[in-house]
Amino acid sequence: MTDLLRWSTPDLALTFALDDGPVRLVAVRETGQPTGGEPDPSQPLVEVSAVGHGHSSNRQAGTVLGQQLRYVRHDETPNTLRIVQEEPATGLRVTSVFEARAGVRAWTEASITGPGSLELTFLSSLVVGLASIDAELHSAANSWMAENRWSKRLLRDVLADIVSDSHQHVARSRHAVTGTNSWSTGEQLPIGVLVDRRTPYALGWQIEHNGPWHYELGETRRGGYLLLSGPTDHEHQWSVDVTADKPFTTVPVSLVAGTDAGGVFAALTRQRRAIRNRRPADDRMPVIFNDYMNTLLGDPTTEKLLPLIDAAADVGADYFCIDAGWYAEGDWWNTVGAWQPSTTRFPNGLAEVINRIHRHRMVPGLWLEPEVIGVRSPIAGELPDDAFLTRHGKRVAENGRYLLDLRSPAARGHLDSTVDKLIDEFGIGFFKFDNNSMTGPGTDKGGTSLGHGLLEHNRALLDWLDGLQTRHPDLLIENCASGAMRMDYAMLSRLHLQSTSDQEHPLLYAPISAAAPAAVLPEQAGHWAYPISGTTREEFTFALVNGIPGRLYLSGHLNRMAPAELELIRSALAAHRVILDDLDTLVPAWPLGLPTWTDEWIALSLNSPGTSYLTLWHRAPGPSTITLPLSRASVDPLFPAADNDWTYTWTADGLSVTTTTPEPSARVLRLTRTGDRT
Known part of the structure; x- marks a missing residue:
């Protein structure tokens, strides 16, 4: 006999099957959403493998121990x-934890009930049974300067169909998406949305690990499964011994549901806001000028910075960030680590x-x-080997670092003293924390597997960030890793801002900026706006528009710009601040679908x-018209405010937009529905 355990939050309802087999998660629905086809009732909630208890499959599903729980x-x-x-033969105990937020956050805890140990080689954070694989998967590739490239595909196109009758085997093929190394989003985003093609049902998830x-x-046989996890032995050289006194906890994941892809992306937005460790300092959403992109590019000096500072203040920036190179006497790449201001770049000191x-x-x-720590940094010789990731006792070195x-403790002490000194000596209120070097599979220091050593380091990094913000509650921190190569909600649940790309071409930045809210909160999405003096008004405007529908991250040689160009920047910042007033409550949608490259x-x-703030980009030369399926509202050009080159007409099909500019162009509009206009 099967009993059903129903657990509901204000947003999500979960149903579990409890009987003489393993626990199964047999339904995930929006609270109040009608039930449709139900998932395969045989899929265990937890999949787990261990040395001596493996299974012959590339899949992480179908584990022997998982079936015996x-x-x-x-x-x-x-x-x-x-x-x-519990699994009686090994004494393995697993606890599945579900935490109500705007969706559900889940993870798995493992230990042994008696003496001895068990070397785990895989433990899922969550496994969900699916009613059918007749579904469409939305997922995103992510790479340097080409972030947030969303696509959709049919699951049946990647999963072989070999089931012909009830006594034959189901295909063991899988569609696997894996993040490797310390760049959690270096190739793929740990996010997905699955849309059922038969019923109005969609499921969304994200894995929250750095x-x-x-x-x-x-x-x-009766549907499908979705399995979510952190590192594995098969994919990441990970294993860990668990005992009664040494438990293990997987990385957390989030789960949401809805009736379509748009509803699920909205639910993911609400969930990200719910899991964010927001501090009073995060209520400030300053406009930040950074001297890097299309400007100083890692070569700051007093002579170059002083006029930029004056110009940034003149257009209305709130923060001014000095980017890479401020500590370097020569090449900034392999000398990092001491973090002492350069005396040649700043003859009168950085304090000036x-x-x-x-x-x-x-x-x-x-x-x-x-x-x-750069291999040419003096700190490299002062810190002990224990302060570094090592393999077989040798320091891991990556491209000169x-x-x-x-x-x-030595590594933590070095970083604590570095950051505390810069804050105390210079009154630093903002750090752009970058990460341009990958670790490889990890470290075996202390006798751990490579993957578990990296997992422990990643968790120690999060703990260090928590401690830093506790000591300095007013400090704001940007998360950057060669742009968005570590754009995950382990980091972003803690940090203020996410650099969305290192892309330097405004036309290529447009799809990155537009798609970013599918992966990161709009109020955390730091989009570079780097207008270039001497370009046409439309080119100049296009570069500014890229930054407006998120957190405008200003750059460019403002000190070389003509008065009309500076006035356009001021106008863009004014429009941006209108959106900033509401940004942390706004929910993204894509009237033309998530953009492709x-x-x-x-x-x-x-x-x-x-109210809606609609940003439109047209990336081809010449006049063009597009119709967006939107509900009727009043249309106010927000940026640029004075515009005769774009026109807007309501039709039975929605908002018809026409541009007559002979070159690519972009606009930001405010749409106010009847009765709501202020």
């Missing part, structure tokens, strides 16, 4: 559900530049790459109940 008990509090299972992760989808920022009542910021191990027209709408 048995329900023990469950415990409920107002916001948490814990389901305990290192390796894995998810896979596969077919079962910082004081100019303060005098303009801007907050000074510095670029820092805290996790690396050693990689700190944040489990080490080569789309001619791109549209992003940031919505509240009464």
Whole structure:
């Protein structure tokens, strides 16, 4: 006999099957959403493998130990559900934890009930049964200067169909998406949305880890499964010993549901806001000027910075960040680590530049790459080997850098003293924390597997960030890793801002900017706006528009610009601040669908109940018309405010937009529904 355990949050309802087999998650629905086809009731909630208890498959599903788990008990509090299972032969105990937020956050805890140990080689964070694989998967590739490239595909196109009758086997093929190394989003985003093609049902997820992760989808006899996890042995050289006194906890994942892809992306937005460790300082959403992109490019000096500081203050920037190179006497790449201001770049000291920022009542910021020490840095010889990631006792070196191990007190002490000194000496209120070096599979220091050493380091990094913000509650930190190569919600649940790309071409930045809210909150999406003096008005405007529907991250040689160009920047900042007033409540939507890399027209709408901010990009030369399926509203050009080259007409099909410019162009509109206009 099967009992059903139903657990609901204000947003999500989960149903579990409890009987003499393993616990199964048999339904995930929006609270109040009608049920449709139900998932395969045979798929275990937890999949787990161990040395001596493997299974012959590339899949992480179908594990022997997972099938042998048995329900023990469950415990409920107002916001948490814990389901305990045990495997009698090994004494393995696993607890599945579900935490109510805007969606559900979940993870798995493992230990041994008696003496001895078990070397785990895989443990899922969550496995969900699917009613069918007749579904469309939305997922995103992510790479340097080409971030947030969303696509959709049919699951049946990647999963072999070999089931012909009830006694034959189901295909063991899988669709696997895996993040490797310390760049959690270096190739793929740990996010997906699955849309059922038969019923109005969609499921969304994200894996919240700043290192390796894995998810896979596969077919079962009566449907399919979605499996979410952190590092694995098969994919990441990970294993860990668990005992009664040494438990292990997987990385957390988030789950949401809805009726379509748009509803699920909206639900993911609400979930990200719910899991964010927001501080009072995060209520400030300053406009930050950074001297790097299309400007100084890692070569700051007093002579170059002082006029830039004056110009940034004049257009209305709130913070001024000095980017890479401020510490370097020559090449900035392999000398990082000591973090002492260069005496040749700043003959009168860095304080002269910082004081100019303060005098303009801007907050000074510095670029820092805290996790690396250049092989030519004096600190490389002063810190012990224990401060670094090592393999077989040798320091891991990557392209002229050693990689700190944040489990080490020596490494932590070095970073704490570095950051505290810069804050105390210069009044630094903002850091751009970059990460341009990958670790490889990890470290075996202390006898761990490579993957588990990296997992422990990644968690120590998060702990270090938590401690830093506790000591300096007013400090704001940008998350950067060669742009968005570590754009995950382990990091972003803590940090203020995410650099969305290093892309230097405005036309190529447009799809990155437009698609970013599918992966990161609009109020955390730091989009570069780097207008170039001497370009046409439309080119200049296009570069500014890229930054407006998120967190405009200003750059460019403002001190060389004509008065009309500076006035256009001021106008863009004014429009941006209108959106900033509501940004942390707005929900993204894409009237033309999530953009692809080569789309001619791109549209992003940031919505509240009464008002929408619609950003439109046209990336081809010459006149063009597009119709967006939107509800009728009043249309106000927000940027540029005075515009005769774009026209807007409501038709029975929606908003018809026409551009007559002979070159690519972009606009930002405010749409106010009847009765809501202010």
